[in-house]
Amino acid sequence: xxxxxxxxxxxxxxxxxxxxxxGVRRDASLLLLDEEVRVGDYVIVHAGFAISRLHEAEARxxxxxxxxxxxxxxxx
Amino acid sequence: xxxxxxxxxxxxxxxxxxRIGHLADRAGRTMTFMEVCGTHTMAIYQYGIRSLxxxxxxxxxxxxxxxxxxPNEYIDRAVAYCRLPETIVATFGDMMRVPGSSSSxxxxxxxxxxxxxxxxxLDAVALAMKNPGKRVIFLGIGFETTAPTVAGSILxxxxxxxxxxxxxxxxxxxxxxxQLLSADPETAIDGYLCPAHVSAIIGGAAYRSxxxxxxxxxxxxxxxxxxxxxxxxxxxxxxxxxxxxxxxEYSRVVQWDGxxxxxxxxxxxxxxxxxxxxxxxxxxxxxxAINERYACYDAERALPVTAEEPREHPGCRCGDIxxxxxxxxDCPLFAVACTPESPxxxxxxxxxxxxxAAFKYGR
Ligand code: SF4
Numbered sequence: 001x002x003x004x005x006x007x008x009x010x011x012x013x014x015x016x017x018x019x020x021x022x023g024v025r026r027d028a029s030l031l032l033l034d035e036e037v038r039v040g041d042y043v044i045v046h047a048g049f050a051i052s053r054l055h056e057a058e059a060r061x062x063x064x065x066x067x068x069x070x071x072x073x074x075x076x
Numbered sequence: 077x078x079x080x081x082x083x084x085x086x087x088x089x090x091x092x093x094x095r096i097g098h099l100a101d102r103a104g105r106t107m108t109f110m111e112v113c114g115t116h117t118m119a120i121y122q123y124g125i126r127s128l129x130x131x132x133x134x135x136x137x138x139x140x141x142x143x144x145x146x147p148n149e150y151i152d153r154a155v156a157y158c159r160l161p162e163t164i165v166a167t168f169g170d171m172m173r174v175p176g177s178s179s180s181x182x183x184x185x186x187x188x189x190x191x192x193x194x195x196x197x198l199d200a201v202a203l204a205m206k207n208p209g210k211r212v213i214f215l216g217i218g219f220e221t222t223a224p225t226v227a228g229s230i231l232x233x234x235x236x237x238x239x240x241x242x243x244x245x246x247x248x249x250x251x252x253x254x255q256l257l258s259a260d261p262e263t264a265i266d267g268y269l270c271p272a273h274v275s276a277i278i279g280g281a282a283y284r285s286x287x288x289x290x291x292x293x294x295x296x297x298x299x300x301x302x303x304x305x306x307x308x309x310x311x312x313x314x315x316x317x318x319x320x321x322x323x324x325e326y327s328r329v330v331q332w333d334g335x336x337x338x339x340x341x342x343x344x345x346x347x348x349x350x351x352x353x354x355x356x357x358x359x360x361x362x363x364x365a366i367n368e369r370y371a372c373y374d375a376e377r378a379l380p381v382t383a384e385e386p387r388e389h390p391g392c393r394c395g396d397i398x399x400x401x402x403x404x405x406d407c408p409l410f411a412v413a414c415t416p417e418s419p420x421x422x423x424x425x426x427x428x429x430x431x432x433a434a435f436k437y438g439r
Contacts, residue, residue: 003115003428004221004273006080029198032224034337044273044329047168047218048196049225051338052276052329059079059328066306070091 004046006054009039019045083300084123092305093128099312100132108134108264109311110400112254113271114141114428115299121437123301125308133312136263136400139253139353140271142218143170143426145398147354150217150246151176152383157213157244157375158189164207166200167215169193170426173419177387197229197243204233204241213375216245221273223247223364224338227345230366230373242375247364248351250274251282256359258292263400267293267311269304272326277342279334283322291320298326345370354422355395392421397430404434411435 007019007026017037019028028043028050035053037043042054082088100107111117117137120126126135139145155176158165165181172182172193185191190210194200197214204212216226226243233241250271258265270283275296283294293314297307307325314320324330342364351363366374388395392414393407404410404423414420416432423429 004276027196027198029196029228031228032335032338032341034335044276046221046273047225048198049228051221051224051273052331052335055328056079062325062328063079063082063302066088066092066302070095070306070309071088072091072094 004044004051006042007045009037009041009043012037012039017050019043019050080300083298083302085302089128089301089305092302092309096133096305096309096312097130099309099316100130103132103312103316106132106134107266107312107315108136109267109269109308110136110138110257110263110265111269112138112140112250113269113274114144114426115273116140116269116271116297116304117430118428118433119299119301119304121433123304124437125301125304128305129308133308135308136403137397137430138257138400139356139398141423141426141428141430142222142248143174144394144422144429145248145353145355146174146217146246146422147352147386148177148388149352149383149386150244151180152386153381154181154213154215154244155179155184156381156383157379158184158191160379160381162210164190164192164203164210164212165215166192166194166203166212168217170428171215171217173425174422175389175419175425177384197226198232201229201233201236201238201241204238205236208240211240211242211379213242213244213379216243216247219248219250219271219274220277220342223346224277224342227341230345230370231341233373234370241373242378243366243373244375245346245364245366246351247346248353249348249362249364251278251286252362253353253356253359254283255286255290256356257399258286258290260399265292265400266315267295269307269311270294270296272296272298272330275324275326275330275334277335277338280322280324280330280332282334287320287322293320294322296322296324296326296330298329353398355398389420394421394423394431397423404431404438407431
């Protein structure tokens with residue numbers, strides 16, 4: 001039940017949004033979010049509420065740093 | 077979001093495993109880390125993370141499955157509610173099959189009780205609006221991730237003047253039991269993989285006293301294989317270097333300050349209270365109760381019921397599992413008398429339960 005799923009916002013109407021991932025659509029209330037979101041943004045949806053934004057740029061940066069440090073042949 | 081696959085990249089995960097191996101050699105002793113999030117437990121079994129770690133690094137599961145830590149007395153009370161006339165009990169699906177002392181919600185529904193599975197607490201409020209002649213009791217369990225959503229449903233019910241919506245609240249907060257378990261010399265925890273989405277709400281500061289005051293390294297970790305391996309790597313590194321800090325591996329979702337708005341909503345409706353955890357017992361200040369202002373939505377105060385005297389299931393070792401004392405494979409009932417189809421204990425019911433995860437992926 002504690003599953004929080006990354007989903008993409010596909011529409012926003014006031015504090016109600018619809019989010020989608022892998023063809024599954026869910027209502028996602030934006031009432032708990034303290035960051036503004038727009039269509040196309042990713043959020044973590046938990047039990048009908050968006051609880052956090054998922055920052056794509058940060059995701060890529062974390063990956064790039066990990067690759068640099070841990071892929072075979074790298075030195076860190 | 078095509079980078080999700082990249083967090084599952086075999087080469088990267090192997091590279092992390094190699095580094096953990098080198099670091100663990102330097103530590104020269106066995107290290108034990110606990111995850112306190114059911115989704116981590118599931119992912120660790122699903123991706124076979126343990127098999128990638130050197131023998132000097134042990135991962136154990138803690139009290140991170142909200143359904144599992146909910147004690148029998150709560151299930152018994154929910155059962156008592158669904159036996160009342162003109163009453164609908166609304167719940168997250170995982171609760172249906174959890175055995176209480178002598179019944180379960182599933183068994184009650186088979187006997188004719190009106191028990192509905194909802195995806196969100198807001199669906200339960202909608203259910204109350206659609207059934208004005210009945211009372212809807214929503215089973216509010218879960219940690220800091222779920223508690224704000226349930227608080228939000230109470231605010232929504234107030235705004236829409238819904239008078240027949242009630243919450244049977246047993247929300248729990250994670251940092252205090254983490255503190256408690258880390259002091260247990262038997263499990264001797266060297267660090268925590270902190271729950272990702274709980275942390276999205278409470279932020280990294282919530283673990284500060286655990287890390288800095290009690291010397292227990294804490295790393296907020298995501299759910300993909302590379303996240304978990306990186307989380308373990310950060311923990312091993314802290315141990316090797318003699319540090320104990322709060323680090324955030326999952327910065328793409330978790331802000332250092334958490335989610336202030338969600339905490340505000342939570343604090344508008346709930347106040348800290350004592351709570352009983354299955355297997356751990358009563359922990360002062362580790363629960364959330366509905367405050368005076370919203371008492372009319374509190375099922376326990378607005379509609380008190382008497383439930384049966386709670387009894388534990390003889391033989392079930394969920395309690396030891398939830399404290400990280402044993403693994404499911406140490407329970408004699410595991411996969412014999414206790415399976416997901418006919419679970420003996422809560423840890424086998426919830427998909428995030430350690431026994432269920434071990435049954436599905438671990439053998
Ligand atoms: S395997 Fe079943 S009986 Fe044993 S601890 Fe887990 S839930 Fe309880």
